[in-house]
Amino acid sequence: MQKAPKKIVVAYSGGLDTSVMVHWLKREYGSEIVAYCADVGQAEELHGLREKALATGASEVFIEDLREELVGEFLLPAIQAGAVYERQYLLGTALARPVIARRQVEIARRTGADAVAHGATGKGNDQVRFELAFAALAPELTVLAPWRTWPFRGRSELIAYAKEYAIPVSATLEKPYSIDRNLMHCSFEGGVLEDPWAAPPPDMRLLTADPKTAPETGEVLTIEFAAGLPVAVDGLRLQGVALFETLNARAGKHGVGRIDLVENRYVGIKSRGVYETPAGTVLHAAHRALETITMDREAMQLKDSLQTRIAGLIYNGFWFSPEFAAVMALVQATQKNVTGTVRLELYKGGVQVLGRKSPLSLFSPALATFEKDEVYDQSKATGFIELTALRLKSGAQLQGGTFHGVPPDHH
Numbered sequence: 001m002q003k004a005p006k007k008i009v010v011a012y013s014g015g016l017d018t019s020v021m022v023h024w025l026k027r028e029y030g031s032e033i034v035a036y037c038a039d040v041g042q043a044e045e046l047h048g049l050r051e052k053a054l055a056t057g058a059s060e061v062f063i064e065d066l067r068e069e070l071v072g073e074f075l076l077p078a079i080q081a082g083a084v085y086e087r088q089y090l091l092g093t094a095l096a097r098p099v100i101a102r103r104q105v106e107i108a109r110r111t112g113a114d115a116v117a118h119g120a121t122g123k124g125n126d127q128v129r130f131e132l133a134f135a136a137l138a139p140e141l142t143v144l145a146p147w148r149t150w151p152f153r154g155r156s157e158l159i160a161y162a163k164e165y166a167i168p169v170s171a172t173l174e175k176p177y178s179i180d181r182n183l184m185h186c187s188f189e190g191g192v193l194e195d196p197w198a199a200p201p202p203d204m205r206l207l208t209a210d211p212k213t214a215p216e217t218g219e220v221l222t223i224e225f226a227a228g229l230p231v232a233v234d235g236l237r238l239q240g241v242a243l244f245e246t247l248n249a250r251a252g253k254h255g256v257g258r259i260d261l262v263e264n265r266y267v268g269i270k271s272r273g274v275y276e277t278p279a280g281t282v283l284h285a286a287h288r289a290l291e292t293i294t295m296d297r298e299a300m301q302l303k304d305s306l307q308t309r310i311a312g313l314i315y316n317g318f319w320f321s322p323e324f325a326a327v328m329a330l331v332q333a334t335q336k337n338v339t340g341t342v343r344l345e346l347y348k349g350g351v352q353v354l355g356r357k358s359p360l361s362l363f364s365p366a367l368a369t370f371e372k373d374e375v376y377d378q379s380k381a382t383g384f385i386e387l388t389a390l391r392l393k394s395g396a397q398l399q400g401g402t403f404h405g406v407p408p409d410h411h
Contacts, residue, residue: 004029005115005142009108011100012037014049016169017119019056020158021146023167025117026057033058036107038100039065041183041241056167062107067183067241070099075184075244079283080228081331082303083311088261090277090284091314092185097126098319101133108141115142122148125265129317136320181206183244185277196262196272207248207276211255211349218347219254220354223286228335230283247279255349257281266316282351286342289353293363294337303334
């Protein structure tokens with residue numbers, strides 16, 4: 001039998017699950033409990049959280065503002081990498097987990113705790129993300145995942161336990177869906193969304209207006225980048241938390257950043273998620289537009305070939321891994337010339353790039369023009385094409401004079 005930990009740092013939100021968790025862990029193991037809440041921009045009321053945790057059984061409470069760390073060390077590098085999971089998901093939840101786990105480890109060491117605990121269920125991605133981070137950052141700590149070990153099998157049993165032990169919670173059995181929010185996005189899963197055919201409730205979104213009722217006039221803005229990082233909006237220096245809050249409000253007003261997808265969780269389950277990512281959507285579009293005029297073709301294509309892998313590493317919880325450090329070093333190497341300004345229009349749920357410029361632009365009007373020029377000798381393209389086509393001609397001759405590809409379907 002595993003030795004009971006002396007002190008446990010619990011990732012605490014004050015909701016039903018973690019409130020019961022603090023009480024249950026203390027009762028189950030007789031351990032001292034440290035409650036830890038990370039502010040990553042979830043817009044939840046943190047007032048009274050300390051008192052609630054202490055009343056529930058915690059001996060110490062840490063409420064940490066991690067928003068600037070989240071933006072600078074996690075959100076912006078992901079945007080530089082162009083990290084998009086399964087072609088749509090901009091990884092809002094996945095990007096917040098490593099910063100939360102890292103500070104939890106720091107608090108465990110600061111307080112002399114020998115264990116950490118999280119409230120992720122045994123079916124989701126977050127359990128993997130938290131525990132891989134713990135393994136990489138503090139392998140000496142015992143990791144507790146109560147949802148995988150305690151006797152409760154649903155919210156009704158948790159509510160009954162809270163009532164039995166007078167644990168103050170506001171939860172009820174009515175839970176149409178679960179919500180996770182941070183500076184990058186707001187996500188909705190479960191409940192009514194578990195039917196992939198069912199449309200999301202019309203009043204569900206928190207960050208974005210319905211595109212049908214969004215302003216009839218588009219809004220134009222400019223975003224300035226320096227070495228791949230956004231540094232100004234409409235000429236106003238704006239970074240970190242302020243950047244995301246501003247773009248979330250401006251893009252959200254126009255209904256920008258809504259997606260609804262069925263994704264593949266790392267544990268092997270398909271899950272339907274509805275997401276709002278207004279600022280992230282705008283920044284991804286602007287950053288990509290600037291890359292098109294400032295990056296070398298082969299460097300861009302190499303980076304593009306890694307984007308799916310990078311997104312998968314983030315989604316699956318491998319932020320703190322040697323392979324992720326390696327691919328992100330390559331990404332950073334590609335960003336040194338991604339400097340300039342992009343002009344975009346927000347309108348009815350869409351983001352349209354209107355223009356891009358850079359002092360380091362590789363775009364040459366003299367080369368690109370269809371008019372007469374003195375730079376590019378078009379006659380030289382003949383030899384280039386002949387050499388490029390050589391292997392195709394050789395293959396066709398070997399196969400009887402024509403290319404034998406996939407045969408047509410005659411059925």
